[in-house]
Amino acid sequence: MTNREADLVIRVAALKQSTGKRYIEVAAELGLSEGEMIAAHQQLPSDMSALSSQALLPRWSEIIQALESVGEVMALTRNPACVHEKTGVYQLKSNESTHIGLVIGTEIDLRLFYKEWAYGFAVTDQSGKTEQISLQFFDHQGVAIHKVYLKPTSNREAFFTLVSRFQSAEKLVLPPKAALQPVAKIDAPDDRIDINGFRTAWRSLRDTHEFFGLLKQFGVSRTQGLRLAEPEFAQAVDKSSTHQILESAASLGIEIMVFVVNHGVIQIHTGTVTKIAVMGPWLNVLDPGFNLHLREDLIANSWVVRKPTVDGLVTSLEIYDEAGNVIAMFFGARKPGKPERCEWRRLIDGLLEESTSCAA
Known part of the structure; x- marks a missing residue:
């Protein structure tokens, strides 16, 4: 762990404990992207941090294909103004292209544009009353674009088998938020x-x-x-x-x-x-x-x-x-x-x- 990562872990934990804010709010208050914050907590033991993460290989379509074995989960997709949470199973998937994926199950219904996916992590959060375990995917700016949370009915063994299959041997390093400025879109006259x-x-x-x-x-x-x-x-x-x-x-x-x-x-x-x-x-x-x-x-x-x-x-x-x-x-x-x-x-x-x- 670098000195900067160690400092971020301490600051995140302190702000989380003192305010009770969600991690996405903690990251924003500290001037971090959410992805950068999650990346700073890679491979941390539970006695060091309530938040820990494991980097995943960028094999996005294969990961989505493998999720059906985990059973019922909660799919979360958000943008700055809206959060959509849906419980179900990742079934009836189509991956005709490595750039676009479909999940068209009974409950979970997704269109996935993988070219925008840059980083993925398996995340464990023990800061609340109950442990939360998830997969979290981020774009090139470290902005969360999709998350998958385990439910009490989920097959945890299948989940950890999935993580073991797709875990990265290398730690991911995300650029600081301040270095990433998205280009504003301007309409043609x-x-x-x-x-x-x-x-x-x-x-x-x-x-x-x-x-x-x-x-x-x-x-x-x-x-x-x-x-x-x-x-x-x-x-x-x-x-x-x-x-x-x-x-x-x-x-x-x-x-x-x-x-x-x-x-x-x-x-x-x-x-x-x-x-x-x-x-x-x-x-x-x-x-x-x-x-x-x-x-x-x-x-x-x-x-x-x-x-x-x-x-x-x-x-x-x-x-x-x-x-x-x-x-x-x-x-x-x-x-x-x-x-x-x-x-x-x-x-x-x-x-x-x-x-x-x-x-x-």
């Missing part, structure tokens, strides 16, 4: 965009998965594309719309799809939501097997978006942060080949009616 061509191509969509290609083809960001779209396909709505949609879906028992997005993972919940709770700035779904934690104060804008498909229009509520990054997207639950359900469209229509009324 509107007058350089072929707006008519963009609108025509939008109208010609036949699948929701074509939307990313549409944006790339015309060189527009998501929020710029929504702003330039025809009103029948994209309309801004009030920032409180997420709360309204969740409450309405819960009271009516409507099945929805909740996508939480970062650059390395898309994590999806499909089903009903039941318990909606507000705690300070946090809007929460607190259901068995699915938790969502959303910072409503970080929603910069909300849009109702319609995309043509061979099955008819598919409608979503999409929320974005100040930088134009997707926080989350909400759809009505539907199966391929089936049209969108009328009850979901009625919920969305209610948002538009309210937005129009407020504007008037």
